[in-house]
Amino acid sequence: MKVTQKVKKILANYESDNPGTKANIARLLMHGKLAGTGKMVILPVDQGFEHGPARSFAPNPPAYDPHYHFQLAIDAGLNAYAAPLGMLEAGADTFAGAIPTILKVNSANSLSTNKDQAVHGSVEDALRLGCSAIGFTIYPGSEDQYEMMEEIREMILEAKSVGLAVVMWSYPRGGKLDKAGETAFDVCAYACHMAALLGAHIIKVKPPTAVLWQEEAKKVYEARKIDGSTLAKRIEHVMKTAFEGRRLVVFSGGEAKDEASLLAEIKALRDGGATGSIVGRNAFQRPREEALALLEKIVAIYKGND
Numbered sequence: 001m002k003v004t005q006k007v008k009k010i011l012a013n014y015e016s017d018n019p020g021t022k023a024n025i026a027r028l029l030m031h032g033k034l035a036g037t038g039k040m041v042i043l044p045v046d047q048g049f050e051h052g053p054a055r056s057f058a059p060n061p062p063a064y065d066p067h068y069h070f071q072l073a074i075d076a077g078l079n080a081y082a083a084p085l086g087m088l089e090a091g092a093d094t095f096a097g098a099i100p101t102i103l104k105v106n107s108a109n110s111l112s113t114n115k116d117q118a119v120h121g122s123v124e125d126a127l128r129l130g131c132s133a134i135g136f137t138i139y140p141g142s143e144d145q146y147e148m149m150e151e152i153r154e155m156i157l158e159a160k161s162v163g164l165a166v167v168m169w170s171y172p173r174g175g176k177l178d179k180a181g182e183t184a185f186d187v188c189a190y191a192c193h194m195a196a197l198l199g200a201h202i203i204k205v206k207p208p209t210a211v212l213w214q215e216e217a218k219k220v221y222e223a224r225k226i227d228g229s230t231l232a233k234r235i236e237h238v239m240k241t242a243f244e245g246r247r248l249v250v251f252s253g254g255e256a257k258d259e260a261s262l263l264a265e266i267k268a269l270r271d272g273g274a275t276g277s278i279v280g281r282n283a284f285q286r287p288r289e290e291a292l293a294l295l296e297k298i299v300a301i302y303k304g305n306d
């Protein structure tokens with residue numbers, strides 16, 4: 001694997017990390033069709049946990065099989081595949097070394113009312129399965145947010161000490177946040193910044209709407225004329241909150257939607273300077289050939305081809 005200058009420059013932003021962690025960040029950035037570009041597209045498949053099996057897989061039944069997702073990510077030439085323990089274990093031998101993997105170590109489920117997550121995977125599991133990173137979700141704003149941050153503090157320390165990378169899903173929800181607040185411009189930027197402060201190497205947030213939700217922050221956004229008029233402008237600002245672009249930030253795909261809207265959104269993410277996308281339902285809920293064609297278009301957008 002020849003690490004490109006572009007990727008070397010990105011690795012230099014991780015000033016405190018050991019060679020093992022840097023090698024794993026490099027693996028994530030040097031795999032697949034976007035290898036070496038500094039951009040990434042990741043397939044996440046933890047929706048079976050978060051939303052339930054039928055809601056996740058019934059739209060495309062072959063997706064009940066964990067092997068399906070490894071193969072989809074590999075054939076689409078994505079940078080990495082992220083999933084909880086059982087999913088990764090179910091394809092661990094067949095796909096060993098075939099694509100960088102991210103072990104999602106905590107999850108929520110739709111049967112609970114708590115805006116919290118259970119830790120069900122470990123750094124040891126990630127090493128045993130040959131993963132490049134652990135993935136962890138926090139819910140900024142929830143009543144349990146401090147506990148989640150404390151849990152991740154310990155796991156980040158452990159992961160970094162054994163040379164793994166850390167990917168953090170930072171999804172505001174719970175507490176006093178309403179639906180509009182969860183994806184508001186200022187709240188999303190705040191969630192991204194907190195993930196950077198917690199020590200994440202790669203941050204995952206949702207694409208923000210134009211809503212300014214916190215009263216005090218709104219005054220500053222308006223007074224300082226922080227432009228949130230287009231999605232690309234909002235992404236530009238979110239990247240600033242990731243230490244002026246010193247941290248990698250990928251944006252989630254969301255519920256399955258029509259191709260034109262998804263591609264328009266991805267172009268805006270790219271134009272705003274996003275590192276890339278993490279696209280789950282929009283990929284695996286489509287028939288395989290359709291998903292591969294769509295992922296090809298998404299990759300082409302990040303390559304700079306419109």
Ligand code: FBP
Pocket residue numbers: 044045046047050169171252253254255278279280281282
């Ligand atoms: P999608 O592209 O399917 O939205 O996947 C991204 C993701 O972060 C998953 O990892 C996670 O299961 C899901 O979104 C959570 O979605 P939500 O927060 O809407 O329940």
